[in-house]
Amino acid sequence: MTQVTESPVLPRQARTPGAVRRRLAGWPRWIGYVAFLVLLAYGLAQTYWASGGAGFPFGADDANPEYSAFEHVGRDRLAPWLAVGFLLSAGVALLLALPGRRRVPTGVLLGATAASGAAVFFTLADFRILGNLAYVFMLKFSAINWTVINQVFAVTAVALMAASAIAYQRRTTDACGNCGRTGAGAEWTSPASAARWGRKAAWTAVVVPLLYATTRWAWALGYPLGISDELWQEGKEDHLWILGAALATMGALGSLLTLGLVQRWGEVFPRWMPGLRGRRVPISLAVVPAWLVSLMVTIAGVMYIRLHFQGAFDNEKDDWGATVPETIWPVWGIALAAAALAYYFRRRGTCGHCGRG
Template sequence: MTRVENAPLRRAARAGDRAHGRPALIGWAAVAALTAYGLAHVHWALGGSGFPFGAADANPEYSAFEHVGRDRLAPWMATGFLLSAAVAVLLALPGRRRVPTPVLLGATGLSVAAVLGAIADFRILGNLAYVFMLRFSAINWTVVNQVFAVVAVGLMTMSAVTYQRRTTGACTACGRTDSRADWTSRESAARWGRRAAYTAVAVPLVYASTRWAWALGYPLGISDKMWEEGKEDKLWLFGAALATMGALGSLLTLGLVQRWGEVFPRWIPGLRGRRVPLALAIVPASLVAVMVTTAGIMYIRLHFQGAFEDPAANWGATVPETIWPVWGAALAAATLAYYFRRRGACKHCGRGGPQAVAAEPAQDLDSNSSMRA
């Protein structure tokens, strides 16, 4: 395609930017968050109090930097966050950068991987469960900082997506181009979205089954020593309660491929028959996908570090968690498919309107209709 042919797409993308200010706002929010956090680490590197990671962690046994002190860790983290902030600036500025797009997107991916793989861990997910159980004592300064770091790189990721759309001529609001990708069609998304959703339901049930077995008196996958210790502290009942919450939450994933995930059921007063807002399904599912992925990565890391006592005898306590990244990836895919199926015409570029729907094969609509029935 020539530069002349690309010109209308570029003009459309620029018009979308002006009409849709949210992408730019998100980009500069990422810059602000990463810069602020980088400067906080500069403060800690210079001797300021309150450093939350490494040996100073409230629970250093969970940290990837358990034996690393503030004097060594804080400077490295300050450098990482400030460099990420610089990349975020390049992503947020209008127009195309001289730095190749793959380099900017790769740097974004590296920042996300560092935070999700080394800084964040299962405590974010665990504290969410505690909040639902009205137990707030476990929330500490380290967890607060983990959440802030995840939010910062999450904003950076959203800014990177916007940048990639803008520099390829796609609409910055919806990501559509004039050429329709088959895998994003309603029919295709319905097909691979179902597989992803069922996977996202099955994985947490594997974990829950061990906790339910313990609560019922069966020491599945744990040694006699651990079994007795858990009974004394009544951990198995508490663990079963958490597992049940997770299982019930996973069943909500079915809403991503069922009619009740698109239209409120009749038994919900005041909402019955109304369409479910996209954000009501997409935002919680996306957050859970991130949290279970970080939790699973932590368990995998601890296995490699040899942090667990007698892992062969106590596999039930730690192995099911190592497949949580599969849960997170499947849930993210199911959420994306849900978005592709339900998104309507873009208010900013006009793509995806009635003409686009009519252009899709008839079986696309049939598949979508039968799935909602």
């Protein structure tokens, strides 16, 4: 009798789009372990640098230390603190990942997560993440440096930690791990309510970057709005204002795309898009990029606020147009994140896991 063997097709079936989607939908079960491994790896990297290893990217060792919150702090003092911080964060992520409730109070775990995120977002990371993204779209890959790569890694690590905290909070409050809904729905998350406050947030996210872009366009057109004639002339000679106008235009176009979060063409592909016209826009296609941009512009805006408090611009009070418009970017970032969240609430429908709608 011929022996029946297992079909070699099965491993391929496990990699079908449906299987991938199911695995991604199970993120509340595994996200904490991923966060733990990433934070542990970076904590060990910081330990290596603290012990004298080469390549430390932050503080006085930064390629551009003037942007750093630790401009005058060397590796010997900063790396040990970062090592302790990331290793402790890894421990918190593991506690969040393990099933069941922890003896450590939930408030402590969530507070530690918030503290880790704030420390990275507001001290280690800065506007260069956003700037390098713009350079990538302009195919200027040489602008990316080691510090920016490490900033992205650190931000990703604490973002994973935040996601694991969300999963833990839902698990310990008997909410659905995927949608976060409980038996009693909150009024502010209803589609009708989200449509109202989401529209206000979307228009705020459109106006704020246009205020910033106005200064850059004015400089490119020959009007030194908010800067001295001397600084404008220097920038003109170096062609900085053309580049600045190009980056501002990219930001302005991106802000106009925000209207898709409250317009029909943000839910159904318009007729002028061959091959996609009439199809529903995937929720993640609108929400994920919006949340990523909101995070980056908030980080950039906070950096400018921090530099103002540090007195970095005290000698440039006549050139307020170069630094003040960026300080309102956190408003842009928060509004954009809120608009994307409202879009998600409006379109998510009935949860495929808990059946709540």
